[in-house]
Amino acid sequence: MIFAALADPTRRAILARLTEGEATVGELAEPFDISLPAVSRHLKVLEAAGLISRTRSAQWRSSRLEAGPLREATAWMEDYRRFWDESFDRLDAHLKRTLARNEENHHD
Amino acid sequence: MIFAALADPTRRAILARLTEGEATVGELAEPFDISLPAVSRHLKVLEAAGLISRTRSAQWRSSRLEAGPLREATAWMEDYRRFWDESFDRLDAHLKRTLARNEENHHD
DNA sequence: AGTACATTTAACTTATTGGTTATTTAACTG
């Protein structure tokens, strides 16, 4: 559920905005060129994923970032860390070989 | 793109399987109750996201885990770490309060 | 050359997603 919530760029932008503090739906919608209901539904998705919580006060609903699911997501990715180090090593080796070959060829 | 690729549970299971080493499409498909073409397309999505690379040899295509994009994804999430600590603190405080209240009520 | 095998591509179906506008809900305000 969390990855699906993060898959949309508008939702990621909303999360980024919320790092600066709570905001109302209207405020969150402002930078985007989409309708308010569209934003409202993005917020619903984020809330369902546990990435935001909302409080109502008068006619404003304030959204607040809840990063817990991100912690879980990184925990899941941790299992792959050893592989990305390895991938990097392989990439690194590859780049070095390529570079060396270039040096040989047109040794200017 | 990476988050969308990770959003599907079948694809995450495929990645998990690949931590045990390279595998052919048939081998990857085996644990799932879906058709081979379906698996083939999941692999295409993973490849497009840079999460696997593939080598052809005879009639088998072997898939290998490429964890680089996961590194980038965690890097992106790093920006939110301060918030999840904070969320945790808040959750923790909440749990402690709740626990204390329970202790009071039915102090068994 | 002909067949078998592993995989991909094509064509199609169904469900989900992300957007729209119009309507409804809820709370404040004069």
Added chain:
DNA sequence: CAGTTAAATAACCAATAAGTTAAATGTACT
């Protein structure tokens, strides 16, 4: 209480995703 404001919901539409079966591709085997 009527009107305004903020947001959510409803009803709808187009695009995408995930699955299917059937056909095509590419390589190996005899």
